[in-house]
Structures are given as C-alpha cells and as structure tokens.
Amino acid sequence: MVEEVFVLRPIGIVKHSYSDEYVRNAFQGVDGFIEVFHEYRIGLRGLEGFSHVIILAYLHKVKEEQKKVLVVKPRGLGRKLGLSIEDLPEVGVFATNSPHRPNPIAITIVKLKNVDLDKGVLYVENLDLYNETPVIDIKPYTLDKKVDCVEVPQWFRDLFLKAGKSAI
Amino acid sequence: MVEEVFVLRPIGIVKHSYSDEYVRNAFQGVDGFIEVFHEYRIGLRGLEGFSHVIILAYLHKVKEEQKKVLVVKPRGLGRKLGLSIEDLPEVGVFATNSPHRPNPIAITIVKLKNVDLDKGVLYVENLDLYNETPVIDIKPYTLDKKVDCVEVPQWFRDLFLKAGKSAI
Numbered sequence: 001m002v003e004e005v006f007v008l009r010p011i012g013i014v015k016h017s018y019s020d021e022y023v024r025n026a027f028q029g030v031d032g033f034i035e036v037f038h039e040y041r042i043g044l045r046g047l048e049g050f051s052h053v054i055i056l057a058y059l060h061k062v063k064e065e066q067k068k069v070l071v072v073k074p075r076g077l078g079r080k081l082g083l084s085i086e087d088l089p090e091v092g093v094f095a096t097n098s099p100h101r102p103n104p105i106a107i108t109i110v111k112l113k114n115v116d117l118d119k120g121v122l123y124v125e126n127l128d129l130y131n132e133t134p135v136i137d138i139k140p141y142t143l144d145k146k147v148d149c150v151e152v153p154q155w156f157r158d159l160f161l162k163a164g165k166s167a168i
Numbered sequence: 169m170v171e172e173v174f175v176l177r178p179i180g181i182v183k184h185s186y187s188d189e190y191v192r193n194a195f196q197g198v199d200g201f202i203e204v205f206h207e208y209r210i211g212l213r214g215l216e217g218f219s220h221v222i223i224l225a226y227l228h229k230v231k232e233e234q235k236k237v238l239v240v241k242p243r244g245l246g247r248k249l250g251l252s253i254e255d256l257p258e259v260g261v262f263a264t265n266s267p268h269r270p271n272p273i274a275i276t277i278v279k280l281k282n283v284d285l286d287k288g289v290l291y292v293e294n295l296d297l298y299n300e301t302p303v304i305d306i307k308p309y310t311l312d313k314k315v316d317c318v319e320v321p322q323w324f325r326d327l328f329l330k331a332g333k334s335a336i
Contacts, residue, residue, distance in 0.1 A: 156308075167311065
C-alpha cells in the first residue's frame, strides 16, 4: 500500500522584528505583517473590511522527531499562564495547540489592521508565529467561527484556576 | 531555486452516510464521526470535555486546476443563503471559504458529542466535509478562538441583507 500524502506550497510569509523567544512569551502575540507572494495577490481582493482573519501557517522549525510526539505537557499554555512545568498534566497533542504534532500547522486568528492589495501585504496584530514562518492559507473570520457556549475539560480549567484566571 | 514544499500525512478520516450533494446544502452541516488512525490515537487523550473541536481536513476532491483559481463567486455561501449566482460578487479566494484555493485545507468547527479513545473515534455534529475526507489535524476550540467584536466588509453584509439575514 502506498501511503497517501498531500503537498502544500507556501503562499506567503510572516514578517516582524521580534525574536522567537519574545514571540513565545507574548500572551497577546505581536504585531507584524503577512507578505503574500506576487502570484497569489489577486486572491486577497475583498479581504479589506474583515476585522479578523485566520492565518494557516506551516511551523517550519518543528523537527521530524517532534512530529512523532503524541503526548505533551502543554508548555506554551503553561508559560503564558505563568505556571511551572510541574503544574502541567500530560495530554494528547490533539487536545492542545502544541507545535509538536504530526502535521505542524498553526491556526492563528489575527486582527486585520490594513491591507495593501498592490504590495500583497496584510498588517496584523496578535501574531503568535515566528518571523519568516511560511503561510499556507488565509481565511476570513466570520460569525460561524464564533461558538457561543464553549465548554472545556476539568484539566484545562484547573490550569487556569491555578493561574487565577478563567478558562471560559 | 528549488521551490519549498511541505508534506502532510492524514491522521484520520471523516465518516458519515450523507451524499456530497446533501453535505453541500446542509446549512448546519451533518452529524458523523472522525476515525483517527491507530498509531495516532494516544494523541486524543484529554480531548473529552471540550464542547467543540476544530478539524483540519485536506479537501481531496479539489482538482489541480481548481487549486489555481484565485478569484471566485462565493457559491457555497450563496447556496446556503438561498441566493442565485447573479447575486454573488467576484472576490479573492482568501476572502472566502471556497474549497478552490492554492492549499485546499478546510477548518471546520464541530460540536464534540463523544470520544471513544479505544476506537479512536470522535462523534461530532456540524460537519461540512464529505464522507472519506482525510483529516490532517484536530485542535481544541478554546476561548482564544472566540472573537468578540467581529466586523465584515460591505459586500459580505450585502449578501446576508439580500437573504434577509444578519452577517454579524
């Protein structure tokens, strides 16, 4: 049996001036821009006016061994909540936003400040992606992405409680 | 220059008993399940208790020529709103959820009804994906995915107005 695979090509790239370390620790992410490659720019038409967009990015710094990880301590969340590693449970990668996962694709919701259609540049806020991360898709954030009644598991609520915050 | 590409492998598959045509016309999507392949099942640990999850799927029925489309009439949205093709503007694919886009990856937010960790099955509602669609990632829907003040462009609002609905 031949294994089925899918091939993606970057349509753009994340650009900002912050270090990877700074981005990892920025609770609300950083400001920066998405530079869409010349041949894809016409695909941005009509994006102006959406207050938020969803960036799909390929986390290119994730190594092959890290793609094999299936159980993790959610360190990124722990860091943002100011918790130590001992406070974190081990959970499956699909229950977390860990970059270590079989297909390291990030979904990042950013505030769209401005669009320059000629240059193919989106000026955005709340980026949790490193400088130079390849972008594979851009989608508008529409009302159907907003879930009214969100519930989360006890282990997730407990992390926020330990940090003195609310998870929902 | 060698073109940079990224290779994805499916971690599971969408299963339900509805036809593609039925799924296309179902405003709220359909019920069904996600079958996660055996080797990835441990990655589901801790997912029980999230009310909603985000399914990333590779739209395998999109043809090579359709990946080159950059401007579309948002037919899927038009169909769901009961509008005719003449009512729809031409906009860039990145301003729509069209399956025709350079990297045909769908983001679908589903209600998580139940998880069977042993069988690697998630029972879900609101699937807008065809039966047998390959799944490439699963992420929890957490509060940071919920944007409070969503704004949309005039062309998008106009479509909803024509259909007698509200876009925001």
